[in-house]
Amino acid sequence: MLGEQALNLIKELERNPDIIPPYNDDLMKRCIEEIKSLYQQNINSLAELNAGRVGAEHASLLQARHAAIERTKRCMLAYIYHRQQRLKRYRWDYGGVLPSTIKVCLCEAEVRWFHEYCKNLADFQSGLGESGSCGVDLTVNMEPPKSLFVQVMCVKDYDEFETSDGTRYLLKKNSLHSLPRQDCEHLIRQGILELV
Amino acid sequence: MASTSEDPLSLGLDSLIDGEADDDVDAVTPADVLQQLTEAWQNEGAAPELLPHRFDVVDSVLSQIEGMDENLRMYGRNKSLKHDIHKMELDRIIYLNNSYLRRRLDKIENSAALLLEQDERRRRDGLEPKMSSNEQRYAEKYTQLQEDSFKRCVLDQLPVSLQKLELARLAPIANTDELVFAEALETCHGVSVPDPRDDGPGFEQIVVLEKESRTLIPYKSVQSFVYSGDMRLL
Known part of the structure; x- marks a missing residue:
């Protein structure tokens, strides 16, 4: 059915709201094919219309096809855009390094986009302040702080962890710690630590 | 820190950096700066559109954070x-500052191309742009990246006449009719609000908002007062 592929693209994202599903190259290609074939049909119709071989009622067919083209194009752009938004979320939650599990789900342009996005954000952060060396990290302090230390439980085994005041902690599974909130904020968001 | 030891209850900013404040010829105290940042942060959170930037405040807060950090160390x-x-107090200030910058970045990312266009127009009209030069660079790069990835994934493979895409036309436009809670810091004359007795367009009433009064009002009506600092949003 006309436009069905484009709808599938959007549905795919909606069915997996929390993850970045594998880049659907196949479906994208089919959408582009569909657009191209509609476009070709339109060109042919237009030529026939201009030559007067068909009646004016064919003009509305032209419009319908054009609407289909626009819709498919829009769905494809929305697909790319929403994947970008999810990648962006990832940057804020986990940092600028993509694990291979996510990388395989992305197309080449998306990996490039991610790196450039991280670079842009880093440039912005280092440009803050008059001296330009304030070391602002916008991804910490996402919530208003309530206390200096937080009680956390380790959910997964993790390496030795050094806090900003130089104390080292060994984060083993099921161990309980009292850590500076700022330092472990990233680990909590990554699901390695859990607030108790 | 001499004054802090005498008065253990004064935990404000002044006590942390009073050494610097004494030398400063500038009349703006750290507490004032924090007050300004809080206001800017609150306004930015409540306003449906990007407000003119307050990087003068951000810069001075950042340099003070640095000073306080050193003192604490x-x-x-x-x-x-x-x-x-x-x-703890320092952490709160850092949060405030980060959150302010994040809120702005969020808005900028949402309609980067449109905001760039608007700033360009403001500059032509001789007005201050809404974004700082740093933010503007960020927005330009962001738009360019977005355009790039659209082109690579979709547009380049389409017939030439379908390749056109104007990001500024696709960006969401801020809804300035949205209702906001506003408090008048000064008495504001000539606030025009839509007349509730008539819902046709163009029918407006001029009202005066007394100092310290609070109202629920369309954002459009108080926009210019928020810009000038005579009103704040809640």
Whole structure:
């Protein structure tokens, strides 16, 4: 059915709201094919219309096809855009390094986009302040702080962890710690630590 | 820090950096700056559109954070209650500052291309742009990246006449009719609000908002007062 592929693209994202599903190259290609074939049909119709071989009622067919083209194009752009938004979320939650599990789900342009996005954000952060060396990290302090230390439980085994005041902690599974909130904020968001 | 030891209850910003404040010829105290940042942060959170930037405030807060951090580090080794409370206060300020910048970045990313266009127009009209030069660079790069990836994934493979895409036309436009809670910091004359007795367009009433009065009002009506600082959003 006309436009069905484009709808599938959007549905795919909606069915997996929390993850970045594998880049659907196949479906994208089919959408582009569909657009191209509609476009070709339109060109042919237009030529026939201009030559007067068909009646004016064919003009509305032209419009319908054009609407289909626009819709498919829009769905494809929305697909790319929403994947970008999810990648962006990832940057804020986990940092600028993509694990291979996510990388395989992305197309080449998306990996490039991610790196450039991280670079842009880093440039912005280092440009803050008059001296330009304030070391602002916008991804910490996402919530208003309530206390200096937080009680956390380790959910997964993790390496030795050094806090900003130089104390080292060994984060083993099921161990309980009292850590500076700022330092472990990233680990909590990554699901390695859990607030108790 | 002499004054803090005499008065353990004064935990404000002044006590942390009073050494610097004395030398400063500038009349703006750290507490004032924090007040301004809080206001800017609150306004940015409540306004449906991007407000003119307050990077003058951000810059001075950042340099003060640096100073406070150093002070704390000097006293850091003795783990006193006072140190902890000061550290907490500092964390709160950092949060405020980060959150302010994040809110702005969010808005900028949402309609980067449109905001760039608007700033260009403001500059032509001789007005201050809404974004700082740093933010503007960010927005330009962001738009360019977005365009690039659209082109690579979709547009380049389409017939030439379908390749056109105007990001500024696709960006969401801020809804300035949205209702906001506003407090008048000064008495504001000539606030025009839509007349509730008539819902046709163009029918407006002029009202005066007394100092310290609070109202629920369309954002459009108070926009210019928020810009000038005569009103704040809640």
